Amino acid sequence: MMTIYRPIVLDEEIKFSKKKFIVSKTDLRGNIVFINKNFSDVSGYSEEEIIGAPHNILRHPDMPQAVFYLVWKTLLSGRPISGVIKNLAKNGKYYWVIADLEPKFNPQGDIVALTAFRRAAPDHVIEAAEELYATMLAIEKKHGMEQSIAYLEGFLEEHQITYHDFIAELIKPKGIISIFLEAFKKFFT
Numbered sequence: 001m002m003t004i005y006r007p008i009v010l011d012e013e014i015k016f017s018k019k020k021f022i023v024s025k026t027d028l029r030g031n032i033v034f035i036n037k038n039f040s041d042v043s044g045y046s047e048e049e050i051i052g053a054p055h056n057i058l059r060h061p062d063m064p065q066a067v068f069y070l071v072w073k074t075l076l077s078g079r080p081i082s083g084v085i086k087n088l089a090k091n092g093k094y095y096w097v098i099a100d101l102e103p104k105f106n107p108q109g110d111i112v113a114l115t116a117f118r119r120a121a122p123d124h125v126i127e128a129a130e131e132l133y134a135t136m137l138a139i140e141k142k143h144g145m146e147q148s149i150a151y152l153e154g155f156l157e158e159h160q161i162t163y164h165d166f167i168a169e170l171i172k173p174k175g176i177i178s179i180f181l182e183a184f185k186k187f188f189t
């Protein structure tokens with residue numbers, strides 16, 4: 001692993017093909033142990049640079065901490081979770097992804113690794129996430145993460161929906177993409 005400098009954040013989006021699935025795998029502390037070529041193509045980081053680096057290398061300042069808190073809590077309790085994430089590329093630009101994260105187990109039932117499959121987020125998903133996250137981030141800056149989680153819970157209650165169903169409905173892969181995605185996941189597991 002080499003030293004990685006934090007890029008200067010640019011307000012410019014990277015768009016990539018809906019068929020370009022981005023894969024990574026980490027250890028239980030979130031250090032990257034595997035990436036696929038699409039990961040390099042979109043993020044701009046080579047395998048040599050990024051293997052061994054913490055996954056928060058992609059962390060965008062517009063992302064609320066509460067989202068990652070939920071991600072880690074869910075994964076380490078042995079359950080999968082999907083989310084919408086704004087990522088920061090090496091060149092400072094951003095790209096939105098829908099990420100399906102899941103724990104991997106050994107035959108004894110211990111969690112041994114965490115994997116992420118990502119695809120491009122469609123515009124309506126980006127718009128919904130942008131609005132929700134901007135509010136959560138503002139709450140976090142003023143009142144801390146607990147309040148931002150409470151806001152998210154209130155938002156869901158108001159819409160009479162669980163977090164899981166909210167995300168599932170928002171990100172449900174449609175049509176042919178869902179078939180590609182399933183085939184792609186099988187190839188990597």
Ligand SMILES: Cc1cc2nc3c(=O)[nH]c(=O)nc-3n(C[C@H](O)[C@H](O)[C@H](O)COP(=O)(O)O)c2cc1C
Pocket residue numbers: 024025026030054055056057058059060065068075085086087099101114115116
């Ligand atoms: C398998 C896996 C994939 C992850 N992918 C991303 C990602 O694409 N972007 C991101 O910002 N964080 C990702 N994370 C979360 C990071 O580990 C980290 O929690 C997050 O960037 C927030 O940084 P912080 O915990 O240092 O505040 C991933 C975590 C795991 C376990």
